[in-house]
Amino acid sequence: MKILLMGNPNVGKSAIFSRLTGVDVMISNYPGTTIELKKGKMKLDDQMVEVIDVPGTYSLEPTSKAEEVAVNMLKEGDLVINVVDATNMERNLNLTLQLLERNIPVIAVLNFWDETRHLGIQIDIKKLETHLDIPVVPAVAVTGEGIKELVSRLHESKAHTNIHDEDSRWSEIGKIIKGVQKVTLKKHTFLENLEDLSIKPLTGIPITLLILALVFWTVRFTGENLIAYLFDPLFEFYLPMVTDLSNALGKSGVVHDILVGTLIEGKIDYIQSMGLLTTGLYVPLAMVLPYVFAFYLVLGILEDSGYLPRLATLIDAVLHKLGMHGLAIIPMLLGLGCNVPGALSTRILETRKQRFIAATLMAIAVPCMAQTAMVFILLGPYGIKGFGIYFITLFIVWLTLGFLLNKMLKGETPETFMEIPPYRVPYFGSLAKKLWMRMRSFLSEAVPFVLLGVLIINILYVFGIIEWISEAAAPVIVGILGLPKEAVASLIVGFLRKDVAVGMLLPLGLDMGQLIVASVVLTMYFPCVATFVVLFKELGARDLIKATAIMVVSTLLVGGVLNALL
Amino acid sequence: MEITLFDLESGKKATIKRLEGGEEFRKKLASLNIRVGKTIRKITTEPLHGPVVIEIGNTEATIGMKMAKKIVVVPLETE
Numbered sequence: 293m294k295i296l297l298m299g300n301p302n303v304g305k306s307a308i309f310s311r312l313t314g315v316d317v318m319i320s321n322y323p324g325t326t327i328e329l330k331k332g333k334m335k336l337d338d339q340m341v342e343v344i345d346v347p348g349t350y351s352l353e354p355t356s357k358a359e360e361v362a363v364n365m366l367k368e369g370d371l372v373i374n375v376v377d378a379t380n381m382e383r384n385l386n387l388t389l390q391l392l393e394r395n396i397p398v399i400a401v402l403n404f405w406d407e408t409r410h411l412g413i414q415i416d417i418k419k420l421e422t423h424l425d426i427p428v429v430p431a432v433a434v435t436g437e438g439i440k441e442l443v444s445r446l447h448e449s450k451a452h453t454n455i456h457d458e459d460s461r462w463s464e465i466g467k468i469i470k471g472v473q474k475v476t477l478k479k480h481t482f483l484e485n486l487e488d489l490s491i492k493p494l495t496g497i498p499i500t501l502l503i504l505a506l507v508f509w510t511v512r513f514t515g516e517n518l519i520a521y522l523f524d525p526l527f528e529f530y531l532p533m534v535t536d537l538s539n540a541l542g543k544s545g546v547v548h549d550i551l552v553g554t555l556i557e558g559k560i561d562y563i564q565s566m567g568l569l570t571t572g573l574y575v576p577l578a579m580v581l582p583y584v585f586a587f588y589l590v591l592g593i594l595e596d597s598g599y600l601p602r603l604a605t606l607i608d609a610v611l612h613k614l615g616m617h618g619l620a621i622i623p624m625l626l627g628l629g630c631n632v633p634g635a636l637s638t639r640i641l642e643t644r645k646q647r648f649i650a651a652t653l654m655a656i657a658v659p660c661m662a663q664t665a666m667v668f669i670l671l672g673p674y675g676i677k678g679f680g681i682y683f684i685t686l687f688i689v690w691l692t693l694g695f696l697l698n699k700m701l702k703g704e705t706p707e708t709f710m711e712i713p714p715y716r717v718p719y720f721g722s723l724a725k726k727l728w729m730r731m732r733s734f735l736s737e738a739v740p741f742v743l744l745g746v747l748i749i750n751i752l753y754v755f756g757i758i759e760w761i762s763e764a765a766a767p768v769i770v771g772i773l774g775l776p777k778e779a780v781a782s783l784i785v786g787f788l789r790k791d792v793a794v795g796m797l798l799p800l801g802l803d804m805g806q807l808i809v810a811s812v813v814l815t816m817y818f819p820c821v822a823t824f825v826v827l828f829k830e831l832g833a834r835d836l837i838k839a840t841a842i843m844v845v846s847t848l849l850v851g852g853v854l855n856a857l858l
Numbered sequence: 859m860e861i862t863l864f865d866l867e868s869g870k871k872a873t874i875k876r877l878e879g880g881e882e883f884r885k886k887l888a889s890l891n892i893r894v895g896k897t898i899r900k901i902t903t904e905p906l907h908g909p910v911v912i913e914i915g916n917t918e919a920t921i922g923m924k925m926a927k928k929i930v931v932v933p934l935e936t937e
Contacts, residue, residue, distance in 0.1 A: 300889075350889030350890075351885070351888075351889055353885065355882065355885060355886055355889070379916045380891075380915055380916050380917050382891055382915060383889070383890060383891035383915070383917075386888070386889075386891075411916060413916075458888075462888075462893065487918065488901055488902075491901060491902060491911050491918070492868075492901065492902040493902065493904055493905050493908075601920070604920075605904060605908075605909060605911060605920040606904060606908075608904060608908050608909050608920065608922075609904055609905065609906035609907055609908035609909075610906065618909075618920070706922075707909075707921075707922025707923070707924055707925050708909050708920050708921070708922045709886060709887075709890075709919070709920070709921055709922060709925060710919065710920050711890055711917055711918070711919055712911070712917070712918035712919060712920060713917075714916070714918075
């Protein structure tokens with residue numbers, strides 16, 4: 293048996309899915325969080341049944357590709373749990389009535405039941421059940437309220453084959469609303485006032501700048517302190533153990549160099565030694581993880597509060613000039629964490645042109661947190677000037693390239709039309725769960741790749757391959773970019789992991805200008821292999837070749853100009 | 859008095875009178891319950907030919923400028 297969770301976007305389908313199946317899924321407060329079908333299992337009457345979380349749809353007469361997916365699923369399902377936003381019942385019922393024309397058993401869940409009270413909405417559930425002739429269960433998905441009742445009443449769900457055209461459906465909805473819902477006007481709450489303030493340009497733009505500054509400051513502050521007071525002491529504690537190992541291995545030799553690395557002035561240097569058990573662990577755990585943690589904590593709060601669709605609206609006009617629309621800010625923000633989820637989330641954009649521009653811009657000009665963390669460490673000593681130039685350069689590249697791509701590429705960018713959810717106080721449980729899921733995927737993806745990168749670089753050195761490539765690439769690296777030819781090793785590792793690559797610049801003794809050039813080049817020249825694979829799946833081979841060509845050309849151009857200027 | 863949603867003053871309420879577009883346009887708007895006869899409140903217009911933001915029921919919606927020019931409304935007199 294297959295149970296489908298269906299409903300409008302952003303009504304809490306994924307939260308209910310997670311409650312029913314115990315499967316962890318990402319939940320956020322913006323429409324379109326779920327970009328693909330999620331499947332899970334739950335126990336029902338001693339039997340395992342399949343539960344499918346279907347992306348949100350407003351109607352069964354699809355107007356977009358994402359909605360088409362949802363409608364096609366309907367043929368495969370045996371039962372529909374129709375999730376309804378209790379605070380927006382009128383438009384949600386449009387889908388409910390359409391489902392009741394399809395001869396499939398339906399049960400309705402009225403989610404956000406707690407919010408109806410604050411909004412002065414009273415709904416007579418019994419009457420609603422009579423009108424629709426299906427069971428209706430009030431619920432608060434994030435806390436789990438109502439889930440038990442939902443499960444126990446699944447077998448009461450009923451199929452109908454009502455016949456309606458569009459007009460008669462709306463007039464039927466009008467009748468139902470009149471019969472079951474009473475609204476008493478309540479005074480505007482603080483959050484509701486903030487909703488208006490943060491979307492009007494005059495107040496919204498200063499609020500946005502404030503939030504951005506706060507995000508930047510929080511991430512840096514949290515990251516730095518986690519390193520200074522937690523991770524560095526931990527690695528201090530670990531140092532005697534690797535030193536013992538180093539001594540036992542005789543302080544040199546191939547095995548020693550691969551495991552512990554090269555000793556710098558007779559000692560282990562976590563950043564420069566380049567061993568699997570030293571640099572290979574220190575970079576991902578003590579340098580990158582604290583910043584990744586801080587970033588995802590802040591991002592989760594932004595996502596769950598409902599701020600992102602407002603930001604998307606504020607900057608919609610600017611993004612239209614780059615061939616995308618406001619919602620493209622979501623792949624960019626996710627990309628700041630890790631380019632892989634960033635690339636996946638380009639699916640919320642409707643047209644091929646928009647997705648291509650968003651994915652290309654993100655891959656070129658949006659550094660992931662692992663890389664940003666290393667840039668903070670590398671350019672931190674030069675203060676705001678150092679990483680200021682780095683970020684401003686990338687921002688200019690992002691703007692210019694987007695503008696050019698929009699002019700050059702054929703295809704339409706449709707006008708923005710989207711729902712803006714209300715502000716909600718993030719629910720601690722789901723915030724913590726999301727943070728944990730993201731940290732888990734960072735650890736399981738980053739650590740092996742860092743270790744692989746360190747291993748490969750050691751092997752390449754042992755066989756003298758690095759020197760050979762350095763000589764061959766010298767005209768470009770030295771001639772155009774003004775970097776020492778040893779920097780090529782870093783560029784090779786950059787294909788695998790950008791954080792290790794940035795770290796490898798440290799021992800080269802570069803000046804500030806060279807460090808900035810190298811950091812910018814490492815960000816732009818190619819996405820890391822994990823992102824590359826996802827881009828291949830999302831864009832296809834032809835568009836990926838196009839995107840890669842754009843990356844190489846713009847890297848040489850920007851690197852060359854920066855080298856001349858700095 | 860009939861004006862377009864684009865021209866409606868920010869902060870004012872209005873009733874939707876006509877949608878000057880085809881079937882698809884109408885359906886798209888109906889998905890957020892933006893239909894003829896409904897009352898909406900305009901919140902703001904974003905700068906640089908940006909979209910219009912309205913409140914409808916308990917939802918807010920962002921509507922592109924060109925679409926907003928095809929939605930004809932009648933402002934409510936007093937509030």
